[in-house]
Amino acid sequence: MLERMSAEPVNTESPQTIAARAGLELNIGVGQPIQPAIHQSTVYTYPSLEALESAMTFEQPGFVYYRNGHPNAAVLEETLAALEYAPSCAVAASGMAAISSVFMALLGAGDHLIADSNVYGGTFALLAVDLPQMGIEVSLVDAQDHAAVAAAFKPNTKLLHLESLSNPTLRVADLPVLIALGKAHNVRVSVDNTFASPALMNPMQHGADVVVHSLAKYIGGHGAVMGGAVIGPRDVVEAARGKLLRLGGTMAAFDAWLALMGLKTLPLRMRAHSSNALQVARFLYAHPKIARVDHPSLASHPQHDLAARLYPHGTGGMMALELHGGFDAASSFVKALSGKIPLAPSLADVSSTISYPARTSHRALTPQARALIGVTDGLLRLSVGIEDADDLERDLTAALSELA
Numbered sequence: 594m595l596e597r598m599s600a601e602p603v604n605t606e607s608p609q610t611i612a613a614r615a616g617l618e619l620n621i622g623v624g625q626p627i628q629p630a631i632h633q634s635t636v637y638t639y640p641s642l643e644a645l646e647s648a649m650t651f652e653q654p655g656f657v658y659y660r661n662g663h664p665n666a667a668v669l670e671e672t673l674a675a676l677e678y679a680p681s682c683a684v685a686a687s688g689m690a691a692i693s694s695v696f697m698a699l700l701g702a703g704d705h706l707i708a709d710s711n712v713y714g715g716t717f718a719l720l721a722v723d724l725p726q727m728g729i730e731v732s733l734v735d736a737q738d739h740a741a742v743a744a745a746f747k748p749n750t751k752l753l754h755l756e757s758l759s760n761p762t763l764r765v766a767d768l769p770v771l772i773a774l775g776k777a778h779n780v781r782v783s784v785d786n787t788f789a790s791p792a793l794m795n796p797m798q799h800g801a802d803v804v805v806h807s808l809a810k811y812i813g814g815h816g817a818v819m820g821g822a823v824i825g826p827r828d829v830v831e832a833a834r835g836k837l838l839r840l841g842g843t844m845a846a847f848d849a850w851l852a853l854m855g856l857k858t859l860p861l862r863m864r865a866h867s868s869n870a871l872q873v874a875r876f877l878y879a880h881p882k883i884a885r886v887d888h889p890s891l892a893s894h895p896q897h898d899l900a901a902r903l904y905p906h907g908t909g910g911m912m913a914l915e916l917h918g919g920f921d922a923a924s925s926f927v928k929a930l931s932g933k934i935p936l937a938p939s940l941a942d943v944s945s946t947i948s949y950p951a952r953t954s955h956r957a958l959t960p961q962a963r964a965l966i967g968v969t970d971g972l973l974r975l976s977v978g979i980e981d982a983d984d985l986e987r988d989l990t991a992a993l994s995e996l997a
């Protein structure tokens with residue numbers, strides 16, 4: 594029992610003082626919680642100026658101010674770096690904060706970046722709007738077309754940005770080939786590994802220079818987290834962390850704690866997501882009302898062999914699909930599924946969700962730009978969860994049977 598819980602008054606200070614100093618002397622005793630505490634504190638106290646100075650100069654370990662880092666971020670960073678076989682990690686307020694910090698750390702006015710034209714719509718908007726405002730030149734190239742990527746390098750190219758599995762159409766980046774192209778041109782390669790997660794793909798093991806994640810997806814895994822991560826060699830990570838600290842992109846302590854809880858089951862969940870998605874993709878592919886299914890583990894996927902080679906443990910729970918009947922059929926299907934597989938413009942939760950990329954993740958693109966990357970008006974993105982796959986098939990069958 595804690596001393597403060599005693600029935601007797603413990604001191605003679607006024608209520609105002611007691612209230613203002615509540616918690617300053619908390620000592621939880623010998624027993625330690627099995628889970629790390631949530632360090633929800635804006636600032637850390639020090640016994641002396643010398644002690645504070647030693648923490649400020651990194652002579653002694655010690656946190657000082659929330660925006661500059663906190664224990665929940667630190668333990669998450671250590672775990673994520675280990676999961677990606679990388680020396681270092683900086684977590685961020687969101688996936689977009691992480692991606693922005695990498696671009697800002699590695700690029701300046703006059704530099705050129707090449708990115709896959711199939712990147713997530715939020716990244717596309719950053720490339721189309723914000724980087725040009727900073728004087729950074731951007732070329733969007735279909736990363737499946739290796740000759741086009743090779744032709745896009747210029748003397749001022751500093752970065753090639755890819756998604757290991759693209760959102761939403763699940764193109765598989767041939768990382769060994771694309772990273773070799775970057776190296777041949779002395780250009781760093783950054784890989785957004787959100788869709789694959791470190792349980793299925795480790796881009797640094799293929800030679801990537803930096804990896805980014807949205808932690809709101811598979812790593813958090815339960816639809817409760819907002820966060821991002823930059824993972825790679827110390828110099829790149831510290832340059833990105835500097836941007837995050839100065840621009841205020843710190844990850845919240847509770848979100849970092851939730852992400853850590855989520856990633857404890859990441860490899861197990863990814864196995865379940867992958868096997869469920871394959872069963873569901875096969876079922877949908879064979880269904881007469883379905884016109885198209887994009888899932889890399891499906892034998893019909895144009896990059897199936899590459900996916901099998903690069904992803905021996907599966908390709909996760911994401912797929913894109915189109916029904917015969919375009920937008921109207923998609924709209925009816927979403928309504929018919931609701932209650933079982935809800936419309937939710939995110940992904941990678943333990944429960945299955947469906948989303949409509951043309952009006953959510955890829956809203957920032959013109960209809961022409963969407964058409965170029967296969968985000969049609971009838972396209973749906975299904976995030977297959979870890980429910981029983983037979984139950985999912987039953988729910989999908991019932992919803993499809995309601996369509997004309």
Ligand SMILES: Cc1ncc(COP(=O)(O)O)c(C=O)c1O
Nearest residue numbers: 687688689713760787807809820
């Ligand atoms: C592949 C990918 N990268 C990055 C992001 C951005 O992450 P966040 O929403 O955490 O900023 C998303 C979000 O959907 C995504 O799908």
